[in-house]
Amino acid sequence: MSMFQPVRGMRDLLNQDADALSYVIGKARETSALYGFKEVVTPVVEPFELLSAKSGEEIRQRMFIFDDLGGRKVALRPEFTASIARLATTVLKNEPKPFRLFSVGSVYRYDEPQKGRYREFWQANFELMGSGKPEADAEIILLSNSLLQNVGLTGYTLKLGHVGVVRGLLNQEGVDDVTQNAILQKMDKKDYDAAFALLTSKKCQNTLRGLVGLKSETAVETIEKMREYTRGYDKASTAVENLAAILKLVTESGCEIQTVDPAFARGLEYYTGMIFELYVPQFDIALGGGGRYDRLIETFGGEETPAVGMAAGIDRIALATQVQKTVLKKTQQKRVIVIPIKEEQKMQALKIAQTLRDAGIPAEFEVMGRKMAKALEDADKRKVDYAIIVGERELKEGKVVVKDLANRTQEEIEIEALASKIRK
DSSP: OOSOOOOTTOOOOOHHHHHHHHHHHHHHHHHHHHTTOEEOOOOSEEEHHHHHSSSOHHHHTTOOEEEOTTSOEEEEOSOSHHHHHHHHHTTTTTSOSOEEEEEEEEEEOOOOOBTTBOSEEEEEEEEEESOOSHHHHHHHHHHHHHHHHHHTOOSOEEEEEEHHHHHHHHHHTTOOHHHHHHHHHHHHTTOHHHHHTTOOOHHHHHHHHHHHTOOOSSHHHHHHHHHHHTTTOHHHHHHHHHHHHHHHHHHHTTOOOOEEOTTOOOSOTTOOSEEEEEEOTTOSSOSEEEEEOSSHHHHTTOOOOOEEEEEEEHHHHHHHHHHTTOOOOSOOOOOEEEEESSGGGHHHHHHHHHHHHHTTOOEEEOOSOOOHHHHHHHHHHTTOSEEEEEOHHHHHTTEEEEEETTTTEEEEEEGGGHHHHHHO
């Protein structure tokens, strides 16, 4: 037994797990194209100062940080948005807006490993930069809904909130940014007593407690009650109206918002407006989420650029497809192995395999030098569809034997007709 195992929180993905991950990544790419997003690729390693600038204290504490050989402090990316913001302030700064940018890859956080939570995990990231209008927020929410639909998940729910509601209350009460961030971090963890203990204003405490406990039958009713609670807080009231406008656009476009959470908070400090998360009943962790961040680009030295985005947890969505037994709706190409009967047919058999590949048909060549019976037995175990047997007599007639391993039938086929026959 090997002494080497993956680092804790990292995984090897094989067979169905790898297929599910690739499937979700493919659907994320398809969805990004449907909404006009262009793919960009950014480095896994970035300057620590970039990644830590507005990520939030909890994520900063969970970064993989190290000094490179030049003594520079760098880190493995814990998410994509900071890297995309860097692009917006450099190579893309003179490009016409809005930017619609898509990226996918592995990200790293030193979390405690558990089901659906790893230290190396995959995300698909969608950023829409340049518009501060509710239409842009709606577009990201609709895209997120489309992604889960396209993957084939059912019964998922979308929770919507607005960080401007809580921040509006706290700003009007004169609460400084550091304390606000601490309050939001604790609210994100549902530790409300500890969050409210940081406030001196009883009125503000009572208003926040009321928002946290607010229950309604519908999202529209929740908005109405939020208007009542925030009366007298101008910025918070503005945030509620912004949320109402986004909700109206999304629902009238055919996407159902199951929950509006008045005191919803997410872990990243850079959010300034609408925030949301996606769930399925089988997990109590979000499959993805995002929100509006209108001041992040300025933090990195760029011009004022409103932006909204979302990150989808590829691993979690893949896990959800397996739990829900979602059919991976990808084209299942026939698998073929080409086997020469004797050494003398090896070159011709290899040529036939290459002809099939050129025709777009996946074809393996028997490279182990096994006897025919052993090669067929191995192909059968690995669920190969067809074995193409290349023998001396058949070659003289311009033919090969095609053996259907599932149905246990075989027939001679002319080599020129081989590709079309396998496709059928």
